[in-house]
Every structure is written in structure tokens, then in C-alpha cells.
Amino acid sequence: EPEVTQTPSHQVTQMGQEVILRCVPISNHLYFYWYRQILGQKVEFLVSFYNNEISEKSEIFDDQFSVERPDGSNFTLKIRSTKLEDSAMYFCASQEGENTEAFFGQGTRLTVV
Amino acid sequence: AQKVTQAQTEISVVEKEDVTLDCVYETRDTTYYLFWYKQPPSGELVFLIRRNSFDEQNEISGRYSWNFQKSTSSFNFTITASQVVDSAVYFCALSEGNSGNTPLVFGKGTRLSVIA
Numbered sequence: 001e002p003e004v005t006q007t008p009s010h011q012v013t014q015m016g017q018e019v020i021l022r023c024v025p026i027s028n029h030l031y032f033y034w035y036r037q038i039l040g041q042k043v044e045f046l047v048s049f050y051n052n053e054i055s056e057k058s059e060i061f062d063d064q065f066s067v068e069r070p071d072g073s074n075f076t077l078k079i080r081s082t083k084l085e086d087s088a089m090y091f092c093a094s095q096e097g098e099n100t101e102a103f104f105g106q107g108t109r110l111t112v113v
Numbered sequence: 114a115q116k117v118t119q120a121q122t123e124i125s126v127v128e129k130e131d132v133t134l135d136c137v138y139e140t141r142d143t144t145y146y147l148f149w150y151k152q153p154p155s156g157e158l159v160f161l162i163r164r165n166s167f168d169e170q171n172e173i174s175g176r177y178s179w180n181f182q183k184s185t186s187s188f189n190f191t192i193t194a195s196q197v198v199d200s201a202v203y204f205c206a207l208s209e210g211n212s213g214n215t216p217l218v219f220g221k222g223t224r225l226s227v228i229a
Contacts, residue, residue: 031214033216035217041221042204042219042220042221042222043158043204043206043217043219044219045216045217045218048214048215048216050214056215056216058216089156091158093158095214097214098214099165099214100214101148101160101163102160102217103160104150104157104158104159104160105157106155106156106157107156107157107158109156
């Protein structure tokens with residue numbers, strides 16, 4: 001069964017460093033999302049991506065964040081200069097089209113020390 | 114503004130008991146989608162169901178059933194004859210609009226523990 005794949009499963013980084021979280025969405029899906037979940041809290045929307053551009057972003061998605069789809073298959077989230085409060089589980093999701101459900105990857109746990 | 118409330122933070126039941134997880138939502142849109150996701154201890158988010166606002170029929174899938182009531186803005190989830198493998202955090206979520214691809218707004222989740 002097709003699935004959304006995220007790498008790495010866990011990343012530890014020092015404050016101020018740049019990190020790139022990677023996602024391979026399901027191949028025929030057109031809509032892509034990043035969400036994050038701070039430990040023990042609810043899942044929060046970061047950004048959505050369609051047709052090679054950002055379609056919507058939340059207040060959390062400030063200038064230190066960026067997304068791209070460099071090669072038509074991978075979908076990446078870059079955090080330019082990590083802060084302690086960026087520590088969270090980051091989920092990638094993809095959706096085939098309108099009126100379909102979003103499927104989530106297994107998440108990347110980011111720990112900023 | 115859209116909002117999802119899951120008032121039950123934690124529920125603990127004994128195996129084989131039935132359990133209902135509550136979800137109340139707020140939205141100004143007449144067209145929207147409601148979802149339930151399961152997050153087992155391993156951490157991934159597993160899709161369970163998607164329901165649009167025009168379909169108020171209740172749904173049953175094996176031991177799972179969902180009760181959608183627009184009059185009370187609720188979308189409750191019942192597990193019949195619970196099993197230890199049902200232990201997880203369950204999230205209710207809402208997506209506004211008729212395109213069906215607007216971002217999900219999640220509730221805070223309900224942690225279900227099923228004890229053998």
C-alpha cells in the first residue's frame with residue numbers, strides 16, 4: 001500500500017543550526033502539507049503546497065521556515081536557524097486531490113539542544 | 114473561526130467495554146469536512162474516517178462507528194468491544210470549505226487506554 005515516507009525519523013541538532021526534513025509523498029498526490037506536534041500537544045498546521053507553490057501558511061510558518069519540491073518527488077521543510085521551541089514531531093501529509101483524505105507520514109522527531 | 118474541542122483528555126476502559134470519544138466543532142462554513150485520526154504509541158497519524166457536512170448518515174466500520182449530528186455540531190466516535198490495540202491518542206479534525214483540501218484544524222486529542 002502506498003505511503004508517505006519521512007526521513008530521518010529522529011534528528012538532534014544544535015540551536016542555530018539549519019535542518020532539512022524530507023518527505024516522499026504518495027506518487028500521484030497533488031497536495032502536500034507540513035504539520036507539527038509539540039510533545040503532548042495537538043497537531044498544528046504549518047504550510048500547504050500545491051502546483052509548486054505555497055497555497056497557505058500559518059502564523060507559525062515564519063521566515064525561518066521554507067519548503068520546496070526540488071525534484072518532483074521529494075518535499076522538504078527547511079528550518080534555517082533552529083530554536084529550542086522548534087523541538088517537535090513534524091508530519092508531512094499528502095492528498096490526491098480535492099475531496100480526498102490526507103495521508104500522513106510517520107513523522108520526524110526534531111530535538112533542538 | 115474554526116475550532117475543534119475534545120473535552121475528554123484521557124479515558125481508561127477495561128478490555129471489551131464500549132467507549133465513546135466526543136468531538137464538538139465550530140465553523141461558520143456550511144460546507145466542511147470532519148475527520149478522525151489515530152495516533153498509536155509509535156507516533157504516526159493513521160486516518161480513520163472523513164465525513165462531509167452534507168452527509169449526516171452514521172457510519173460503521175467493524176468495531177468503529179461514528180455519529181455525526183449537525184444540530185449539536187458533534188462528530189462522536191465509538192469503539193465497541195475495545196481491545197488493548199485500541200490504546201492510542203485519537204484526534205478529531207475539521208477542514209472548512211468545499212474544496213476539501215484546506216488545512217486540518219485538530220482537537221487536542223483524547224488519550225484512550227484499554228486495560229486487559
